[in-house]
Amino acid sequence: MDKYEAEEAYPEGLFPILGQAGLLGLAYPEEWGGGGQPYEVYLQVLEEFAARWAAVAVATSVHSLSGHPLVQFGSRAQQERWLPDIATGAVIGGYSLSSRRRARTRQR
Numbered sequence: 001m002d003k004y005e006a007e008e009a010y011p012e013g014l015f016p017i018l019g020q021a022g023l024l025g026l027a028y029p030e031e032w033g034g035g036g037q038p039y040e041v042y043l044q045v046l047e048e049f050a051a052r053w054a055a056v057a058v059a060t061s062v063h064s065l066s067g068h069p070l071v072q073f074g075s076r077a078q079q080e081r082w083l084p085d086i087a088t089g090a091v092i093g094g095y096s097l098s099s100r101r102r103a104r105t106r107q108r
Contacts, residue, residue: 001053010055015063015089024064025087028071032083066093 004011018024026042028034035041042064050057067086070079085091 005053005055010059014056015092017089018060019087019089024060024089025067025083027064028067028083028087032071032079033087034083062095063089063093066095 003009015024022035023045025032025034026037026045027039028036030036046057046061049060063086067083070082070086074082082091086093
Protein backbone atom coordinates (compact mmCIF):
# COMPACT_ATOMS: atom_id res chain seq x y z
CA MET A 1 0.00 0.00 0.00
CA ASP A 2 2.76 2.46 0.87
CA LYS A 3 4.25 2.02 -2.60
CA TYR A 4 0.95 2.90 -4.25
CA GLU A 5 0.44 5.89 -1.98
CA ALA A 6 3.94 7.19 -2.71
CA GLU A 7 3.36 6.79 -6.46
CA GLU A 8 -0.21 8.14 -6.24
CA ALA A 9 -1.30 4.97 -8.02
CA TYR A 10 -4.02 2.39 -7.57
CA PRO A 11 -3.47 -1.37 -7.77
CA GLU A 12 -4.51 -2.78 -11.13
CA GLY A 13 -7.16 -5.48 -10.84
CA LEU A 14 -8.22 -4.67 -7.27
CA PHE A 15 -11.96 -4.56 -7.99
CA PRO A 16 -12.18 -8.04 -9.50
CA ILE A 17 -10.31 -9.38 -6.46
CA LEU A 18 -12.71 -7.62 -4.07
CA GLY A 19 -15.62 -8.85 -6.18
CA GLN A 20 -14.42 -12.45 -6.12
CA ALA A 21 -14.17 -12.17 -2.34
CA GLY A 22 -17.81 -11.03 -2.29
CA LEU A 23 -17.00 -7.61 -0.85
CA LEU A 24 -18.41 -5.36 -3.59
CA GLY A 25 -22.00 -6.53 -3.58
CA LEU A 26 -22.59 -7.27 0.08
CA ALA A 27 -25.81 -5.29 0.31
CA TYR A 28 -27.11 -6.31 -3.14
CA PRO A 29 -29.73 -9.05 -3.44
CA GLU A 30 -28.33 -12.54 -3.92
CA GLU A 31 -30.29 -12.94 -7.16
CA TRP A 32 -27.97 -10.33 -8.72
CA GLY A 33 -24.76 -11.83 -7.38
CA GLY A 34 -24.76 -9.86 -4.15
CA GLY A 35 -24.39 -11.07 -0.62
CA GLY A 36 -27.89 -10.20 0.57
CA GLN A 37 -26.38 -8.75 3.73
CA PRO A 38 -27.77 -5.90 5.84
CA TYR A 39 -26.36 -2.50 4.95
CA GLU A 40 -24.60 -2.42 8.33
CA VAL A 41 -22.36 -5.33 7.27
CA TYR A 42 -21.33 -3.39 4.16
CA LEU A 43 -20.52 -0.37 6.34
CA GLN A 44 -18.40 -2.49 8.68
CA VAL A 45 -16.36 -3.68 5.70
CA LEU A 46 -15.87 -0.09 4.55
CA GLU A 47 -14.68 0.85 8.04
CA GLU A 48 -12.11 -1.93 7.93
CA PHE A 49 -10.89 -0.80 4.51
CA ALA A 50 -10.70 2.81 5.69
CA ALA A 51 -8.64 1.83 8.72
CA ARG A 52 -5.90 0.61 6.37
CA TRP A 53 -6.37 2.56 3.13
CA ALA A 54 -9.01 5.28 2.86
CA ALA A 55 -8.74 5.48 -0.94
CA VAL A 56 -9.87 1.87 -1.26
CA ALA A 57 -12.79 2.51 1.10
CA VAL A 58 -13.93 5.55 -0.87
CA ALA A 59 -13.55 3.80 -4.23
CA THR A 60 -15.44 0.76 -2.94
CA SER A 61 -18.18 3.01 -1.58
CA VAL A 62 -18.58 4.90 -4.86
CA HIS A 63 -18.53 1.67 -6.82
CA SER A 64 -21.11 -0.05 -4.61
CA LEU A 65 -23.37 2.98 -4.37
CA SER A 66 -23.43 3.30 -8.15
CA GLY A 67 -25.59 0.18 -8.28
CA HIS A 68 -28.05 1.37 -5.64
CA PRO A 69 -30.34 3.21 -8.12
CA LEU A 70 -30.45 0.04 -10.22
CA VAL A 71 -31.45 -2.05 -7.21
CA GLN A 72 -34.14 0.42 -6.14
CA PHE A 73 -35.43 1.81 -9.42
CA GLY A 74 -33.95 -0.11 -12.35
CA SER A 75 -35.96 -2.20 -14.74
CA ARG A 76 -35.53 -5.95 -14.58
CA ALA A 77 -33.51 -5.79 -17.81
CA GLN A 78 -31.20 -3.12 -16.37
CA GLN A 79 -30.72 -5.11 -13.17
CA GLU A 80 -29.91 -8.28 -15.12
CA ARG A 81 -27.50 -6.40 -17.35
CA TRP A 82 -25.52 -4.43 -14.77
CA LEU A 83 -25.84 -5.69 -11.20
CA PRO A 84 -23.99 -9.01 -11.54
CA ASP A 85 -21.02 -7.24 -13.14
CA ILE A 86 -21.02 -4.49 -10.51
CA ALA A 87 -21.19 -7.07 -7.70
CA THR A 88 -18.24 -9.02 -9.09
CA GLY A 89 -16.11 -6.04 -10.10
CA ALA A 90 -16.24 -6.98 -13.79
CA VAL A 91 -17.24 -3.35 -14.37
CA ILE A 92 -16.36 -0.43 -12.16
CA GLY A 93 -19.25 1.80 -11.18
CA GLY A 94 -19.21 5.52 -10.62
CA TYR A 95 -21.59 8.41 -10.33
CA SER A 96 -21.68 12.14 -10.69
CA LEU A 97 -23.30 14.59 -8.34
CA SER A 98 -24.71 17.87 -9.48
CA SER A 99 -26.57 20.72 -7.94
CA ARG A 100 -29.46 22.55 -9.51
CA ARG A 101 -28.64 25.52 -7.34
CA ARG A 102 -25.06 25.62 -8.56
CA ALA A 103 -26.20 25.31 -12.17
CA ARG A 104 -28.53 28.27 -11.73
CA THR A 105 -25.77 30.30 -10.10
CA ARG A 106 -23.53 29.74 -13.10
CA GLN A 107 -26.22 30.88 -15.52
CA ARG A 108 -26.61 34.26 -13.87
